[in-house]
Amino acid sequence: MAKIRQRKNSTRKETIIETAARLFRERGFSATSMRDLAEQVGVEAASLYNHISSKAEILQELCFKVANKFMSHIDKVDTEDITAIKKIEAVLRFHIQQMVHHYEEVYVSDREWKHLTDPYLSNIQTQRRVYRQRIASIIEDGIRKNEIKKIDAPTAVLIMLHAVSGIESWHRSKEKISGEILEENMITILIGGLQNK
Amino acid sequence: MAKIRQRKNSTRKETIIETAARLFRERGFSATSMRDLAEQVGVEAASLYNHISSKAEILQELCFKVANKFMSHIDKVDTEDITAIKKIEAVLRFHIQQMVHHYEEVYVSDREWKHLTDPYLSNIQTQRRVYRQRIASIIEDGIRKNEIKKIDAPTAVLIMLHAVSGIESWHRSKEKISGEILEENMITILIGGLQNK
DNA sequence: TAGTATAACTAACATTTGTTACCAGTTAGT
DNA sequence: ACTAACTGGTAACAAATGTTAGTTATACTA
Numbered sequence: 001m002a003k004i005r006q007r008k009n010s011t012r013k014e015t016i017i018e019t020a021a022r023l024f025r026e027r028g029f030s031a032t033s034m035r036d037l038a039e040q041v042g043v044e045a046a047s048l049y050n051h052i053s054s055k056a057e058i059l060q061e062l063c064f065k066v067a068n069k070f071m072s073h074i075d076k077v078d079t080e081d082i083t084a085i086k087k088i089e090a091v092l093r094f095h096i097q098q099m100v101h102h103y104e105e106v107y108v109s110d111r112e113w114k115h116l117t118d119p120y121l122s123n124i125q126t127q128r129r130v131y132r133q134r135i136a137s138i139i140e141d142g143i144r145k146n147e148i149k150k151i152d153a154p155t156a157v158l159i160m161l162h163a164v165s166g167i168e169s170w171h172r173s174k175e176k177i178s179g180e181i182l183e184e185n186m187i188t189i190l191i192g193g194l195q196n197k
Numbered sequence: 198m199a200k201i202r203q204r205k206n207s208t209r210k211e212t213i214i215e216t217a218a219r220l221f222r223e224r225g226f227s228a229t230s231m232r233d234l235a236e237q238v239g240v241e242a243a244s245l246y247n248h249i250s251s252k253a254e255i256l257q258e259l260c261f262k263v264a265n266k267f268m269s270h271i272d273k274v275d276t277e278d279i280t281a282i283k284k285i286e287a288v289l290r291f292h293i294q295q296m297v298h299h300y301e302e303v304y305v306s307d308r309e310w311k312h313l314t315d316p317y318l319s320n321i322q323t324q325r326r327v328y329r330q331r332i333a334s335i336i337e338d339g340i341r342k343n344e345i346k347k348i349d350a351p352t353a354v355l356i357m358l359h360a361v362s363g364i365e366s367w368h369r370s371k372e373k374i375s376g377e378i379l380e381e382n383m384i385t386i387l388i389g390g391l392q393n394k
Numbered sequence: 395t396a397g398t399a400t401a402a403c404t405a406a407c408a409t410t411t412g413t414t415a416c417c418a419g420t421t422a423g424t
Numbered sequence: 425a426c427t428a429a430c431t432g433g434t435a436a437c438a439a440a441t442g443t444t445a446g447t448t449a450t451a452c453t454a
Contacts, residue, residue: 030225031227033411034411035411043433044432044434046414047431047433049414050432111308114224114225152374152382155382155386156382156386158360159360162360164359166355166358167355169329169355169359173351182349182352185349188390189390192390193388193391209400230441230442231441232440232442241402243402243404243405244402246442246444247400252442
């Protein structure tokens with residue numbers, strides 16, 4: 001029972017969270033009501049509460065899932081023995097791939113985290129700050145080693161991360177180039193812009 | 198009376214819209230209530246309706262004001278007799294300056310236009326599409342003339358515009374570099390990334 | 395001084411919101 | 425077969441939402 005409860009519960013819960021991610025992306029967290037969500041899931045609003053404990057919890061799960069994913073990745077990249085510019089490229093490629101393949105959850109957690117409430121809000125703010133600082137440190141390292149142009153590292157981080165979130169437009173556009181070509185184009189422009197020639 | 202009504206009315210209306218821009222930026226359009234707005238203006242919620250006709254109207258005014266501003270600017274740039282890369286640089290610098298000096302309204306109109314309703318929604322969607330296409334055309338022209346790397350133009354536009362919206366992080370950061378240095382850094386990276394060497 | 399437009403207020407409205415309490419049918423393990 | 429968990433539904437809630445109606449005080453114009 002415990003086992004089965006776990007499995008069934010989480011499957012249904014996952015459906016709800018995935019559906020919520022799509023709606024939060026389309027309409028925003030605040031503009032999405034539990035009744036909207038229920039309708040898309042095919043259930044009454046009250047029934048959602050058999051699987052989740054609040055609307056806020058859905059956003060929390062989305063945000064922390066994504067935050068953890070990016071944090072683990074930069075952990076891995078940072079231990080590799082490659083040049084700073086290669087590290088930045090690896091981080092950038094990961095961001096692009098995540099935005100291409102896990103669009104909804106990544107986009108939502110990036111745009112809607114402000115609607116978290118306090119223990120979670122502070123937590124995610126800290127995580128985001130730490131994450132950006134780690135990228136900035138890699139860039140500063142690259143500048144010292146003359147691999148990267150002499151620029152303001154936080155500004156470079158800001159450009160990188162926000163450029164990636166623009167992949168939203170790509171998703172919505174009619175005639176999409178492939179994800180791979182998108183990735184190469186973005187790398188060309190952004191790494192090209194950072195790199196010292 | 199007409200004169201004074203006009204002047205007083207628009208002053209008060211402007212205050213409301215400016216305050217709304219700040220709140221919409223901080224909390225989002227949907228998460229900002231008319232009572233929140235009224236409180237910040239220092240008035241009861243119902244009193245707002247002496248100056249504006251609806252919450253939606255506030256967003257409309259913000260979005261179209263900003264859209265018109267950018268559209269006029271690209272009109273001007275496009276008639277100038279300069280290289281394609283210089284045109285792109287001019288557009289980019291204008292975006293950066295607008296984001297630095299008219300942060301709230303530019304940011305809000307960029308993030309919250311989805312909450313417009315239909316005659317206005319379609320209108321702004323078209324304007325945004327046309328605007329991006331015009332930048333893409335300049336880029337394609339630059340590619341033909343070998344001033345710009347052989348990249349996918351819509352992708353370059355996407356990167357440019359979204360990178361600029363990242364100036365939001367700069368506004369929120371404690372130790373800001375100056376607006377001018379920010380601008381030069383962004384130009385270095387982005388124009389450096391586009392330009393053919 | 396009388397008259398009029400402005401801009402504020404209070405009270406109230408109809409909806410929509412997130413959520414809870416409670417009940418019923420189905421499923422799965424003993 | 426019996427029990428317990430799971431998952432759904434109905435009804436309802438208190439609070440919050442955008443907005444309207446009606447009133448009043450102020451201030452400028454004639």
